[in-house]
Amino acid sequence: MESGAAGVGGDDLSSTFHPSFVSEWSYAVSRRYQYLLDKSTPYVLRRWIAFGVIAGIYVIRVLFIQGFYIVSYGLGIYILNLLIAFLSPQTDPESEYITDGPSLPTRGSDEFRPFVRRLPEFKFWYSITKAFCIAFVMTFFGVFDVPVFWPVLLFYWLMLFTLTMKRQVLHMIKYKYVPVSFGKRRYTGKKVVSTDDASIPN
Template sequence: MMQDEDLGGPARKNVFFQGATRLSQIYQSYLDLWTPHVVSRWIFSAALLVTFVLRIFISQGWYIIMYGLGIYHLNLFIAFLTPRSDPAMDFDVSYFLDGDGPELPTRSNEEFRPFIRRLPEFKFWYSLSKSTVIALVCTMFNCLNIPVFWPILVMYFITLFCITMKRQIKHMIKYRYLPFTHGKPRYQNHDDVSRLTSANH
């Protein structure tokens, strides 16, 4: 009898697994709908952050959670500003492989390449929002409210932020890149420029 049941049709999926899969699909569909709405997404994240900060100041506690969230957001921001292929790493690899340094563009008419981030904008927003929600949930538990002298944490975070941003800005200046691209640049040839100047006169 047991063998007949085992040899029967395909095993039915667990009800819990089906429910979890369905919830995951609904969640993903809402994320997909929200993807093109960049401004509203960031307004939502800013509102979450303001809510979290107000929660910390009103309750006068959970400073460790706020410090940890700040460090995590700083790491996300640095990954957002960093190119996907780090020029410093490319230099090290190429130096050891063939002994040549990184190649610089030699012609002004080379193809425009937009800035590609290590952490894309949507993933940056999603990680920032998710971590803020998790931090808000953590403030509901008294066991996580570890007493600390919060001015030391503030000074340490400010110092860490300044050092990290100084290193990132030096990296941008050294390898000559900007972490923001507003579209492909359009160049005008000499005839277009002369036509525009004659039309203005």
């Protein structure tokens, strides 16, 4: 009888931690997480304020413990790559010139085409926020605190940032595109107006 009771208890315990229960729980969590992300999409300013808070917490922690500079350097390189993708058009104008395909408008009489980023704003925000969160978690593991001379890393990153942004600006000038929507024309369905005009009430 005792062995039978023990067997029943063991079955109950195993059924509680059944793999299907874990998969259902993880699926519910992922759905809830995705729902919150979708709800936050239109709140651009609030999302970036939240990012600023997260980034500030990470900077304060790194300055407080005086370490994990190699993690910060890797984070800076990743942010630079995201920034370049955010400032670049979805289709490279250089390849369009080679293939004689459609290009970005370069004159006022050209057909209106909105600037489409290679990395949309929401994905840019999500990727950079997630990167700071991962870097923050890494600061709790000493294995990532590699001793380095941080001024050299900072100088190298600033030089890399300057050269990369200079190349990006020259690319913008060459193909005449601006990765901002302020002051640019937009299609309203009836006529093409500038964003400045659209903000002025009739």
